[in-house]
Amino acid sequence: MSYTKSEKSLLFIVSILAVFFGHNASANAMHIMEGYLPPLHAIAWSVISLPFLVWGLLSLKKITSNHRKAILLLAMVGAYAFVLSALKIPSVTGSSSHPTGTGLGAVLFGAPVMAILGIIVLLFQAILLAHGGLTTIGANTFSMAVAGPFVSMGVYHLLNKAKVNQPVAVGVACALGDLFTYVITAIQLGLAHPSATGGTMASIIEFLGIFAITQIPLAIVEGILSAVVFMLLQNFAKPELREIGIMPKA
């Protein structure tokens, strides 16, 4: 029995997924937990995320009014990201709880929409899985659903203009978006908990150092994963994505 091209690429993706999840075991260190931010910080980060959420809502309205199918597809993408993050992985006791694929979503749907999708997935993760929290949802939204996706989208457009191969552009964009998420999380924690001797800067560097162990390999693998998924989507879902107007012109 021989495999078709799309079956082969599916096989390739899932092998990459395997590596991805292998590294991802301790990734729930990404969500800032309930109770970790003082009230002022929690409010400030929520207020900072607010304009992006409004922007996201407006662009969501535009997409769904033009393409009715889009809202169902977006809901499905959100649910898929949630389910992937909740699955138990063989040989690893934990689950990854990083909302997987916000970078790829930003490339496909635009970063503003990911802010809305991201905050919903984060709320569900907080309530149904106890990953993250309610008072920290503003901070988590800013790092995972705003900062990361916007960097991904920006980098993707830059690389696209420079005529870089599209899957490579997607991969680099997603990896950089992931890295930026991790830097923002470290800054948020550092600002909230300045070190007694070295101040805020020292604390940020400490958080960067401690999270680097899991987050740098994770970012690289997420980049590769996103590129491969993007190729798969081009292979077997191109007409569907074109139809609802979210596939970038190849």
Added chain:
Amino acid sequence: MKLPHLHAHLHEGGMLSIDHWAQHSRLRGVNPYLKLILALGMLILCLAANNAAFGLTVALFIMLVINKASGVPLHYICSLLTVPLLFIAVSCLAIALDFTNQPLGLASLPLPGGLGYLSATQEGIHAAALLACRAYGAVCCLYFLSLTIPMQEIIMMLDAMHLPPLIIELMYLIYRYIFMLLDIQHRMTIAASSRLGYANLRSAWFSFTHISGNLLAASFSRSSNCLDAMDARCYNGRLRFLTHNTPLQPQHVAVCMLCLLAFSGLAIYLNQKGVDLF
């Protein structure tokens, strides 16, 4: 569309066991707004008090309420308490330890290459311990919310708070699709394991990754089938559900207010007297 809570695979210890306990909570008859006010009120008190003793008291109190009043078994609550352990461990390490130029505090570890010292200071350890206790109090308040208010009531309350209908609709759909995808995933896992797909680690990885990949393809085709089904039932861009009203009962309001008042009093007392664990 059916409301998503009638699914057979939601057994105890299943994928979304928090959802199971929320749907079967003995506090379902209490007005959800009241439960929300209690949970958020305690959460805010926990953060505002910034006191380790207060955080642990709140944690114990909420655990008792979840166990006795809502009927969640104690062993399950204990297993939930291990969820945030990793984050607490990692971040408390970062707070307890400090980079310094000379050895400081209780113990210090010289860094290679003359970069300085990694010191554990008294203040750092106190800050980390205080944070861990405060976080546990806050996490228990979150657990109270998620173990006693089912998701459809949370979405309903957000709708009543005039969140944009588009977001409410997206939330209902995502909540529904989570169960749909978990159901597909569950059936694929049974099919795989009945064919010895999890017999050893190698095949377990193979099955797991294939299921994850197939889920993406399945979710794409399901979303377009779903729209057809909704169109056939006159979907016009607005989902409507039958909601049950649980009226406010005076004794519930009294108990809730008493809790909030008592804990505010405790927080003020502890902070004025300067009583704390550390």
